[in-house]
Amino acid sequence: MQHRVGIICNGITGRQGRTQHLRALLEIRDQGGVQVTDGEYVVPDLILIGRDEAKLADLCNTFNIASHSKDLFGALTNPAYQIYLDTQITEKRYDSLKRAIRMGKVVFAEMPLVCSSDEAIELARLAAEHSVKGGVVQNMLYIPGVIKMRMLRDSGFFGKIVNVQMEFGYWVFDGRLQKVRRPAWAFQKGNGGIIRGFFGHARYLLEHLVGEVLSVQCAATVNITERYDDFGRPFACTAEDTAYATMELEGGVLAQVSATWCSRLNRRDVFTIQIDGTTGSAVATLRDCFIQPAPMAPQPRWNPEREKTDDFMSQWQAIPDHETYTNTYRIQWEMFLRHVYSDLPYTSDLLAGARDVRLIESALSSAESGKRITLPPLNLDGAPKEK
Numbered sequence: 001m002q003h004r005v006g007i008i009c010n011g012i013t014g015r016q017g018r019t020q021h022l023r024a025l026l027e028i029r030d031q032g033g034v035q036v037t038d039g040e041y042v043v044p045d046l047i048l049i050g051r052d053e054a055k056l057a058d059l060c061n062t063f064n065i066a067s068h069s070k071d072l073f074g075a076l077t078n079p080a081y082q083i084y085l086d087t088q089i090t091e092k093r094y095d096s097l098k099r100a101i102r103m104g105k106v107v108f109a110e111m112p113l114v115c116s117s118d119e120a121i122e123l124a125r126l127a128a129e130h131s132v133k134g135g136v137v138q139n140m141l142y143i144p145g146v147i148k149m150r151m152l153r154d155s156g157f158f159g160k161i162v163n164v165q166m167e168f169g170y171w172v173f174d175g176r177l178q179k180v181r182r183p184a185w186a187f188q189k190g191n192g193g194i195i196r197g198f199f200g201h202a203r204y205l206l207e208h209l210v211g212e213v214l215s216v217q218c219a220a221t222v223n224i225t226e227r228y229d230d231f232g233r234p235f236a237c238t239a240e241d242t243a244y245a246t247m248e249l250e251g252g253v254l255a256q257v258s259a260t261w262c263s264r265l266n267r268r269d270v271f272t273i274q275i276d277g278t279t280g281s282a283v284a285t286l287r288d289c290f291i292q293p294a295p296m297a298p299q300p301r302w303n304p305e306r307e308k309t310d311d312f313m314s315q316w317q318a319i320p321d322h323e324t325y326t327n328t329y330r331i332q333w334e335m336f337l338r339h340v341y342s343d344l345p346y347t348s349d350l351l352a353g354a355r356d357v358r359l360i361e362s363a364l365s366s367a368e369s370g371k372r373i374t375l376p377p378l379n380l381d382g383a384p385k386e387k
Helices: 015-030 053-063 072-076 090-102 117-129 144-155 194-209 328-342 350-369
Strands: 002-010 034-037 040-049 067-069 083-086 106-109 134-136 161-169 213-221 226-228 234-236 242-249 254-260 271-277 280-284 289-293
Touching: 002 015, 002 072, 015 040, 015 053, 015 328, 034 328, 040 053, 040 072, 053 067, 067 072, 072 090, 083 090, 090 106, 090 117, 106 328, 117 134, 117 350, 134 328, 134 350, 144 194, 144 271, 144 280, 144 289, 161 194, 194 213, 194 242, 194 254, 194 271, 194 350, 213 350, 242 350
Parallel strands: 002 040, 002 083, 040 067, 083 106, 106 134, 161 254
Antiparallel strands: 034 040, 161 271, 213 242, 226 234, 242 254, 271 280, 280 289
């Protein structure tokens, strides 16, 4: 049996909304919905909300979507739509999400959830008061490399984890010779910067693979001070494009996290995470995961007078694919819909989104002050001020 689920999609004409959420929801719709109980499926029925009616109409015509509107309030008051999706720019989400929660809608949002941890905690608290379920994007939990690494962690492969290194980034063109491929706001203070762009992802990955982040110390800088938009117009860059952080995790493990838009690749992928343990090490990329059990570890030699003959990369074994991997946003949407309609567990809730936002705030604060910031446990009552 199929049941329609009405989903209000706000900000869907933006890059993430269009290429990720819309794609995922349409795949679910076109394949007959998500199974939530034995014999029961829920099928997304979308209404697209935005400011540009021509873009909305074009998307509706292209993908056979029945409804679009510029009137968010009207959509929220319509009982035919039970879920509110917000993919607007971060600074616009808080008021819209708050209104949706107060009107009894289930909510799902891009990350970072909102601009401040106070706002994020308030949304989580408000959702609890109104008995409304909520979720936030944590899509990198479902990339194949991380799925494989989580399998290793669950098997006990690492033994005692002693070290974590996470690297993200690549050279982002400045727009003079090649298109910049990012909007100008991504390089300006407020919504922009690589800390807001990546450190939320880093936090939930560390929490799920190793342990909760207890403290952070961060250094950040603006390397490229001027870039060019799609029309060749220069604009000033005021948000950091490079950030390096040391994070203390549960169990005394230290994690080194680096993120930059100013480095040309000389590693396996744009994203890598290496976990070292007493009985083995593993490196995950977006797609793959490579292991080196302790008995297979070589003994590198320091000898610059001798030509290097070791190929260290070849000494790692690839974990095979054990399943067919799909769009990470689709995976998360399917899990969220099962959570909403079957009450299955869902860890990427609004409070998890608040923890992401708080780490971002703390890293920015540390970069400005030069101090290590502690992160006490976070709950619906808020948290003590960071030291």
